[in-house]
Every structure is written in structure tokens, then in C-alpha cells.
Amino acid sequence: MPKMNMVQAINLALREEMQRDRDVVVLGEDVGKDGGVFRISEGLVEEFGTERIMDTPLAESGIVGTAIGMAVYGLKPVAEIQFMGFIYPAIDQIFSHAARIRSRTRGRFTCPVVIRTPYGAGIKAPELHSESTEALFCHMPGVKVVVPSSPYNAKGLLISSIRDPDPVIFLESTRLYRLIKEDVPEGEYTIPLGKARVVQEGRDVTIISWGSMLHRALQAVTGIDAEVIDLMTLNPFDEETVYKSVKKTGRVVIVHEAPKTCGFGAEISASISEDAMLYLKAPIIRVTGYDAVMPLPKLEDYYMPAAERIKKAIDEIMKY
Amino acid sequence: MPKMNMVQAINLALREEMQRDRDVVVLGEDVGKDGGVFRISEGLVEEFGTERIMDTPLAESGIVGTAIGMAVYGLKPVAEIQFMGFIYPAIDQIFSHAARIRSRTRGRFTCPVVIRTPYGAGIKAPELHSESTEALFCHMPGVKVVVPSSPYNAKGLLISSIRDPDPVIFLESTRLYRLIKEDVPEGEYTIPLGKARVVQEGRDVTIISWGSMLHRALQAVTGIDAEVIDLMTLNPFDEETVYKSVKKTGRVVIVHEAPKTCGFGAEISASISEDAMLYLKAPIIRVTGYDAVMPLPKLEDYYMPAAERIKKAIDEIMKY
Amino acid sequence: MPERIIESINVRRLDILNEKGDVDEQLMPSLSDDDIKRMYELLVLSRTFDHRALNLQREGRLGTYASILGQEASQIGSAFALEKTDWIFPSFREMGVYITMGYPVYMLFQYWSGDERGVKTPDDLNIFPVCVPVGTQIPHASGAAMAIKYRGDKKAVAVYFGDGGTSEGDFHEGLNMAGVFKLPVVFICQNNQWAISVPREKQTASRTLAQKAYAYGFEGIQVDGNDIFAVYKATKDAVDKAKKGEGPTLIECVTYRMSDHTTADDAARYRLKEEVEIWKPKDPVLRLKLFMERKGLWNEDYQKEAEEKARAAVDEAVKMEEAIGHPDPKDMFTYTYAKPTARQQKQMEGL
């Protein structure tokens, strides 16, 4: 089986889905000849032509808005937003329309659009190139939010997202794009949305994370009998898998790189408090980015949760 | 002392602040002759002229973007977004700029803008006229989020917001605008941002809410020895007051009208779990709007937390 | 190397039917007598609907409602140039368009009564639901047009918005996309002179709204929006052009909002009665009537009959709407996603 990094795996997923289904089209800034600034769509315009791989003007609301129009008409657009920091102008289209079209029309129209965007810090990029505001999108019913953590699950999750009948925000960690290689089969396979993955079983503490931070979490658990959960889908998240683990370990650490306040960690923690509190042996700890504006590269490393910070949190709740 | 509803109290706060400080200006759609669709700025254009009460074109990103430019230059703009459902096109300006200007320029430039907007359901208005997405703004460091629950605190909080050196999102419940009258003194008084208010002391359970839902919460606690907290400022929220109460009662119900998932209730719950869990006697319950698109008026009442739903939640945790 | 002119733009204005009922024969589009009568009856039906909606609102039987009074020619004239297979993206003030396309009238009442089921477009129509956030429907139209072009379908897209809508960023981004990709879409701006309390001159400093099209490299044309023939002709030409693959057009229909912005508004606060008076003789129904009378297509009996028919249709629609049961609260969850989530399931059970 070929070893691939995440860029290659996502590229392959797009390629195969486009081969399979003529309704799948790609649009965004620089997705054509340039292959996207991260080369995710490399080679696609050569294979599928400019009718299916569309370089758009520089207009994020316009990109998502036209993708919505295409989706409602019956296509399966995959829109790329160049960085998550540039998705904000498109939030109105996502919240006011993509999320609501099925509901508003009682199912007459639907909006099977995928919005892919690179997220997160770790590559020393300029301002607004390191955003991790996944929680915003989880507060909007009607939208699904998916964050792969490895090449293998990136491919399977992207295929599921493209085939999903509802809008999906698909977040790709810039830090992971070329960091990890793993076996990625050619040909189709899907990973269901809404299901988490127990990366490692354990009895003492449950670590919940996703995307890039999952790997930091894994670094932090050496020597600890930790159960590590990769959420993969944040909205809707897999409560069952989380609660099952919490009931076993009684201790929870949640790790994400977004600011703590109102990050998705808050939702997980609150859900556990509501539904599984009686199993808890210790406070639920969130190890997160700080409540400060994401700094420029010189301070980036201080901002992101490091393995030590995670380890410290685990050690702390292991005292209970 | 004159009895006023919230519309009148906010109008008075604007009027007095504009009298006091020539740098305070108001801009937005229909804020001039029309006095705003809720009449918040009624009479202001007559008193202060069109240079200070500016009817703008229909462009929310433009309104907030120009307000940012004015604020950076040295004015104190109070921008009105006609309904919270129309703030989404301005989120980019709020997140990418208003929130970051001080940080980005190490304090050389600041952005003392107030963005007022009516929020929430309860007046049987059309689609997108009932949004309550305050949590989104609480995830953005650099922005403050304020939600008054009564005419008296609306005035005091708005004055504080206008004088605050940083950007403030000021959310006004459409349902409350004309629902309650209370004594509102003329002349200046401020209510500090970042401080909660204990509306009613109690020993058995802590109810945390804000804005319109506070009143539903108050309806629900008859016959219960409940401590009721009105957060007033959501970002940054008054952890001290919350924890103090939790330590006393050991039981928490949080009430908000936004969808549950990733609502601000999640943050409060998660914060308590982290910092005060050992005092808890029962799961933390959130009584919230549902994880569904806010329905049109015919189903609005089913969507919003009713006093019974809150009461049921309280009864449930009183069993612990 | 002196200064030179590198681009010249001329904005056209089209008028066909004047206030007295005269038409410019050269410009008059080919419409049969039956077509013209159908147009007239649609004007009457729309006005009857609008009137009833305002009454029902006053009685508390509908929610906030946005009247189309005065704008009927812009709506019916343009929709008349569309086929059922075309795609339509309305704003919230296009009841005349819905009615012209054959949308069930009772469903319009249902929508305005606050029931989503009213905008579940029937399968034989492609009208997108009422769009509340101003201007946001414009990129959707470009997107649908992109899909039409991609599939090679022989359809056009029409999208409606107001003078205020031209100020939103989405107007800009949507029209620019249409220009770049030469999309089969017709942008129909009903310039009714007001965006709630903001008059047209404060909305933008450009002399016309039509000229905004040239910023995107395609034609914009202004028409008398109370002149149903001019509106029809401009739209028909633009739709034909779109279907021939010759790209988008912006049509500015100059009309007037005779009523308050919505039933929640009071226009007396910000505009002079005199201004409204000026527009009364420009009424779109009146002038078509004058034209038809001269052509022998109109008389008092015909008028009565048309009104009767309209009233019956609206009565029937009101009755049908009232016969519909209250929506099931569970419906809140049914259409969020294709399948409710586990969390929604739990919430639904707790209802």
C-alpha cells in the first residue's frame, strides 16, 4: 500500500470522488494550475479541466455562496477556503444559508457542500494563517464539522463528507499536512461521520483531542495508562464513545489549540458534566491555546499546548 | 425617578453619553430619522444632527469596518446592527480586526467601538430575527460581550461599554425591550463590565442566566431556595461570583436560549468543572434552545426554554 | 502620451408604456392579447393577495408582512419572461413573482403566518425560499447558473433584490462571479427608492444602479419598473441572452414602494406623503388598464370579472391555509440534517 502524507491522501480522495461522480466539482482561490497553496488539488485541473476545477475571484463569501447555489442545483461542490482565517467573510453564507436550506424548505432543497480549509498553527505562518475556530461552526445546527488527524482518516472522512447530504466543514491541520506518512489504500473507503476513534485504550485517564493536537496528546501519555480518543467529527460528536471511556477512567483531559473560552473543549466538558458526572473522579481539565490573540511566529510555540503542558495536566488529575 | 423600559433606558444612555463626549457617534441602518427599527435612537438625529447619527448604506461589514476606522482615528462609534442575525457578514471585521488591533499594534492603536444589536426570540419575528449566538463572540479574545437584562442595568452597562477602551458587543433582547419598566435614574452611572449580579440569594441551587432568559429563570424558581445569577458580561465572565455561589449550593442550572451545543452555557459548565467540581453535588444542567435551526414563529415557543423546562431541570438536580 | 479615454460606458434606459397608456410601437415586445390579459390578471391577483395579506396581518392572523404595492409590474413583468424550469432566487418581497410562476397562494399565506412548510417549493418549480438576509441570495444565483452552465442545461437564473441590496458585499461578489464566468443569470434590482428609511440617494452615490454592472464587465440597463412591457422586454432579452451563453445582465427596475417597508414599519416617520402622491399616477396597473382599454381588451365587466376571480382565488387560499394544522414541534428537528443526530433525538423526546 502506498505511504502518503495528508496532502496526498486528500488529493487522492478528491481525485477518486471526481472520477466516480461527475457532480463533484472543486472551486476556490488558486485551486487550478497552482494546485492550491498547499498543493491539495495538484494535478486535478490537468485531469478534470477548468470546468470542474474552478479558480475563483478572491471572494470568500462569493465562493461559499456560489457553492451553495451549485449544491442546491444538484452538484456536489467542494469549496476551498485558502486558510481558516479567511473563512470569516463566508460565515454568513454558512450560517444563514448552507446550514438552513434543508430546514427552511422542509427538505425540498438541500445543500451537500463541503468546505475544506487548512486550520491551526505550527508552520510559522503570518497573521490569520493559524486560526483554529472550529467551535464556532459547532454552534450552528445544520452544519457538520470534521477534523482528520492522519492521512488515512483524512481520505476516508473526506469521501464521507463529499457523499454526505448536508454541509460539512472539513478542517485540515497545516501542521499535519506533511508531518506524517502512513499507509493509505487506493480505491474507495469511507469513515463514518459522527464516530470517534479510540486511538489507544487505557484505564486511568481519558484524553480527548482531534486534528493536530491529537499527536501532542499522544506524546504526552507515555508511561500513563491513558485512553486516547480522536473525535474526528466535532459536530455531531460521538457522545457514546466519550461517555463509555469516561465511565471507565473517571478522569478527562481535553486538548485543543483554540483559545480555551468557548472552545469545543467546553462543549465536551459540559456534556460530560451533564451526562456522566457521577463517574468522574477528578475535575475535567482543558489544555488549550490561551485566551489571547494568536501571536505571530516568534511566540507561536508558547501559545500552542505543548506535550509538557498536557502531561502536567494529566499528572495533576492523576492525584485525585 | 422615571420608570423606563429598556428602549428608553438605552436611548437615554446614548443621549447622555453623546452630550458628554463629542467623540461618541452613532451609525447604522435606519438609526436616523427612523430612530432605528426598535426606536432606540429616537430623537437623537434631531438633537445631534446627521454628522453624529449616521444612516449608512445597507452593508454590515461596511458599518463595522468603518466604525473600526473611526475608532482607530479616535472617535467612540456606537454601531447598530439591525438584528443579530445580520451581524454575520461583519464577523470578519470583528474577529480579524476589532479584536486584534490593540494586540497587533502593541497598543499603538486601539478600537473602542461598541456594536449594539437586538438579539433573541420572543417577538414572533421572521427568520434570522431571533438569533442568540453570543457564544461565538465569547470565543474571540479581544472582544467583550455584554447582555443587559433590565432597563436599569442596560443603561449602566451601555455607558460602561461606550467608555471601555476595547470593542464591546452589546446584545439587547428584543423580547425585553418593552416588557419591563423600572426606575432608571437620569444622569450618569456605570455598571462595571466583567461583574455578575446576584439577583436573588439562595442555598440549594445556583441558576445562571443572562438577558431575556434570566426572567424565565426567575419565574421557574418560585418555591425553591435558589441563588440566581445574572451574568451581564459574558466575556470576560465573572468566575469569582459564579464559583462562590457554586461552592455554597453545589448545584447548577444554566439557562440560555441559544442552541445547547457550544452555547455559552458550555463554557460556564466547563469552567465550573475545572475549578469548582469538588463542590458539586449534582450534574450541571443546561436548559437551552434546541440543537435545531431556530424555527419560524409558529414553533418559536416550543424552541425557547420555558419556565417549566427550567423548573423540571431544577427538580431533577434537587434529587441529588 | 497625453491623457486618454480607455473605456466608455453608456447606460441605457428603456421605457415602452407611459402613464397615459401609450406604447412605443417599435419597442413593444411581441405579446398576444391573451398574454396581455394574463399579465393584467396577475397584476390584479397580486394586488388582491397583497391587500388581503395586510388585512390578515392587522387581524393578527399573519406575522410581519412586506407589501408589494406599486411594484407589481416589476415583479410580474419580469417573471412573465421566465419558464417554469428556470431558477428563481427571490428576496422577501417577491410575492408577485411567486404568483406569476404558479406558486400555490395558500402556501404564501402559510409562510407569512410563520410556518416553514409554506416555503417548501412544489416539485415543478425551482423557486428558492424567501431570503431574509439582504443580498445573500445573489451568489446563490451565480452558483446555480454555474451549475446550469456546467451541465449544459438550457435554463436561466433570475435573482431579485432591492436598491438597498446593491450595497451588500454579496451583491459585489455574486455579480463579479457572474461576469468572470459569463453565467446565464439575470440580476433584477427593484429600485423602489427606499431601503426601509434610507432613500436611494443615501444608499449609493452612483447616478443609476444599472451602471454598477459595468464594474463586472457586463451590461446593466435601467427600465421603468412600473411599465410592465419594458420590464418584460428587458427581462426577456436578458433571459434569451443568458440561454444563448452570452452572459449576465443587470436590470434596474425603477419603481416605488407605496406601502410601509413592512407591517412593522411606519413610513410616515421618514418620508413625505407628497412623495407617495407623485407616484400614484405612475401606477403599473392603471397604465396597463389604459392601454388595454384603448386596445379594446378592457372594460368594466372584464375588470369585475378579473377582480372576482382574484378574490375567489385568495379566499380559497386563505381557507386552505386555515385548514392546515399547526406544525408538529418535532418538525423543528426533522429537517436540520438528513437524519436527526443522537443529541437531537434526545431533545425531541424531551419535547
Place this chain on the structure above:
Amino acid sequence: MPERIIESINVRRLDILNEKGDVDEQLMPSLSDDDIKRMYELLVLSRTFDHRALNLQREGRLGTYASILGQEASQIGSAFALEKTDWIFPSFREMGVYITMGYPVYMLFQYWSGDERGVKTPDDLNIFPVCVPVGTQIPHASGAAMAIKYRGDKKAVAVYFGDGGTSEGDFHEGLNMAGVFKLPVVFICQNNQWAISVPREKQTASRTLAQKAYAYGFEGIQVDGNDIFAVYKATKDAVDKAKKGEGPTLIECVTYRMSDHTTADDAARYRLKEEVEIWKPKDPVLRLKLFMERKGLWNEDYQKEAEEKARAAVDEAVKMEEAIGHPDPKDMFTYTYAKPTARQQKQMEGL
């Protein structure tokens, strides 16, 4: 009532200094020999800075950097028409503007090395920090201009953006505000033909970018952006007009991005070398040199001296930048709000 033309728009193009170094004497703005030499030296300094920045980036001493090569005349020519008291809203590619305004060069290196302290604008300048999200700075400029107008200050605002920037909704909303309120702002578009890999023709179908101004009711003018005199004159005229209260202007500077988009880009993937070659003889520095040579303002010695001075300034700036210590991690929190919150305090202590 035939069809008629209701608005005619003519878009002007200004050229003064051609590739051979000839100027149109009639259009030539009044500039002393010293001014012209200062302009030239700023071109040289900016180019030297740019070159060094690219080298430092290659050595890993700066982060991603956006070269200004080829665009110096657009930047320096326009900034030369501004006063220190004017307000400037750059995008991320305006190093020539910063340098012309007298922004400390070491701070520019500091910014590009990933340190916020580099965009703490000195108190005697009103340059807004580098703006990364394309087009979003445009409404700020209109806002600052609104404040200037409100206060009655005798200042103008200049805002910079690229051809790609004209596609964003914020461009539209910002320019429309400026038109409606007749604001003292100059919109300077550096049309460098590319937005990363998207060529100008795919960015918008309008023949010029200048003509977009007419959508907002004010003048747009196109200039040869590699002609420093044309850029200067158009900007000076627009700034004077702004300060006289006569409203905004859009200036399209037609220029070319000679380098990759940024150091993270590889332009060879999407554009032909031949295209770049075509632009080489149009170089803005070269043609000013030819002009000055003919006027006796330039010789080899002068060139050496100018280069020497530029190199010394840049060397000095690099040294200064390197002498600055690493920012304190606590700085992350210091400037979020006027005062850190309790939660931030706790987080700061845990650092």
C-alpha cells in the same frame, strides 16, 4: 419614448514618463530636482530592502515575505504625495510606502521576522499595521476618513490593495461608504496582474479596475503604475481633491509583480517566464534613471552613492533588528485588552 442613454462614463488613463525616460511636459507635475532625487533614492532603498528581505528569508532569518519588486513606483510615487499627518491603510505588500513615509526600516524586518512589535507604528506616523485579510482594510480607510470629516481635520486617507482585493465584498462596501459620504480618501489599487496564481482577467471581467469607481459615483483613473510621475500626479490630485472636501478617488496603478507572490509561492507553476520578460523593460527604476540622466541628475557616481547609502541603511536596520531580544511570552496577553482579564492573569502565571 425611445431607448435613451441616461449616463455616460469615460475612464481616463494617465501616462507621463515612458520606458525611454521621456516625459509629457504638459502633464509633468511640479517636482524639484531634489524631489526627483529623493524619489529615486527611495526607489533604490526600497529595492535594496526588498532584496535583503528575500535573502534573509532564504537564510531562515525572516518568515514568509511578500516582495515588492516591480511595484516600487506605484508605492513610492503615491506615498510621496502624502503628508506624515495623513492616514495610511496598507495591505501586506507596501514596504515602499512604509519606507517613503519614514517608517523605521528595522521594524519592517522585525515584523517579517514574526514579531508584533514591528508594527507598533511610531507616534509621528499614522500607518495602520500590515493587513493580511485581503480587502478588509478598505472600510477602515473610509471610517478614518469619516472621522477626519467629522473633526474637520485637514487630512486625507490613502488605502492600498491589489487587483485581487477589488473582488472582496469589503472593497464594495468601503468604496460605497466613501461615495455616499463624500469622504476624503484615496483608494490606490496596485494592479500587479496577479492575485497569487489568478490573472487579472480571471479576477473580474471589467475592462479596467478604475471603472469600478463609477459604481460608487466617483472618479476612477488608470495610471501607468511603473511611471512614478503619473502615480505621483494622480495621487497628489486625488489627495488635494480629498482635502478640499471634494470626495474620494480610485486610482488603478497598472504594474507587475516581478517576483513570486511570496517566498512561499512558486510563480513558475502558473505563469510564463515570457510574460515576466515583457515587463522587464518597463521597470520603474530604470525609466526614472533614464529621465534623470538626460536631465543631468544621474551619473554612475550618483548611482553608486545611492546604492551605498541604501545598503548602509539596510545593513544598519538588520543589525538593529538582530539586537532586539525575543519577545516576552507574557506579551501575548498584555495587549489583548487594556487590562488582562482574571482568566488571562491565571494563564500568564502558568506560562
